[in-house]
Amino acid sequence: MRDLLAQEELAERVSVVIPARNEARNLPHVLDALPPGLHEVILVDGHSVDGTVEVARQIRPDIKIVHQARRGKGNALACGFAEVTGDIIVMLDADGSADPDEIAAFVAALASGADFAKGTRFSKGGDSHDITRLRQLGNAALNRLVNRLFGTDYTDLCYGFNAFRAFLLPVLDLPPVHSPGGPADAMRWGDGFEIETLINVRLAHAGARITEVGSTEKARLHGVSNLNAFSDGLRVLRTVLAERRRAHRLDRTASTDQVPVSGDLVEESR
Ligand SMILES: Nc1nc2c(ncn2[C@@H]2O[C@H](COP(=O)(O)OP(=O)(O)OP(=O)(O)O)[C@@H](O)[C@H]2O)c(=O)[nH]1
Numbered sequence: 427m428r429d430l431l432a433q434e435e436l437a438e439r440v441s442v443v444i445p446a447r448n449e450a451r452n453l454p455h456v457l458d459a460l461p462p463g464l465h466e467v468i469l470v471d472g473h474s475v476d477g478t479v480e481v482a483r484q485i486r487p488d489i490k491i492v493h494q495a496r497r498g499k500g501n502a503l504a505c506g507f508a509e510v511t512g513d514i515i516v517m518l519d520a521d522g523s524a525d526p527d528e529i530a531a532f533v534a535a536l537a538s539g540a541d542f543a544k545g546t547r548f549s550k551g552g553d554s555h556d557i558t559r560l561r562q563l564g565n566a567a568l569n570r571l572v573n574r575l576f577g578t579d580y581t582d583l584c585y586g587f588n589a590f591r592a593f594l595l596p597v598l599d600l601p602p603v604h605s606p607g608g609p610a611d612a613m614r615w616g617d618g619f620e621i622e623t624l625i626n627v628r629l630a631h632a633g634a635r636i637t638e639v640g641s642t643e644k645a646r647l648h649g650v651s652n653l654n655a656f657s658d659g660l661r662v663l664r665t666v667l668a669e670r671r672r673a674h675r676l677d678r679t680a681s682t683d684q685v686p687v688s689g690d691l692v693e694e695s696r
């Protein structure tokens with residue numbers, strides 16, 4: 427697998443974006459396991475107080491450190507994406523649950539013609555040693571809803587290991603990475619764990635070529651999850667419904683040739 431990445435890397439520059447909030451104990455494992463030949467590794471720190479940034483710099487002196495503007499995994503990823511200079515973006519969790527060896531399979535899927543290589547724990551040989559029964563049920567229900575509303579064939583809506591082509595970033599139209607005038611820690615829609623859903627539906631609606639890649643999620647190595655099955659599940663549900671309205675509006679705008687409205691989700695969901 428690692429050789430494959432080295433071959434692909436000749437043509438395409440791979441940027442790995444790692445959101446991390448108090449992951450100092452897990453980072454050595456994750457960073458040491460990254461394959462060779464990457465264009466850049468970007469760690470987005472979420473106001474960590476456990477030495478996450480220091481550990482990252484120590485293990486990988488060439489790592490780019492980004493300090494996120496607000497709170498939440500979604501805002502962290504948006505801040506990291508804004509610094510990407512490569513052709514391919516890989517989203518990788520810092521808790522040791524995602525296996526960096528699998529990056530090659532994601533890159534290979536893009537090299538074979540996909541724009542979006544979507545990780546799945548529930549198809550194509552994927553698996554999870556981490557997900558709880560409750561989360562699995564919620565994920566499956568939300569996944570079905572998205573497939574119905576957006577005509578997609580996703581099998582794992584809320585999974586953080588994915589890769590896509592960097593030229594698609596404008597299509598994602600993520601919330602601005604700095605919130606002008608607002609309190610520094612206020613969260614906007616798209617800033618939380620709904621980010622994966624938002625990426626999935628916006629890329630599908632934009633007509634991106636999507637392929638799923640089987641992935642095995644390991645158990646988080648140290649520390650505790652930042653996700654709350656109920657409040658974050660609700661955020662995902664609200665995101666799906668708001669995204670459906672946004673998609674309708676964009677379709678109408680396109681048919682009347684008007685300039686699309688930006689940041690609809692933020693306004694729509696408040
Ligand atoms: N920068 C930043 N990273 C975050 C934030 N919230 C979560 N993360 C990171 O996002 C990744 C996924 O978060 P987790 O807490 O593991 O959530 P999860 O994978 O859904 O939950 P588990 O399955 O229990 O691990 C980890 O690398 C976290 O450190 C945040 O607010 N800011």
Ligand SMILES: [Mg+2]
Nearest residue numbers: 519521523646
């Ligand atoms: Mg995790």
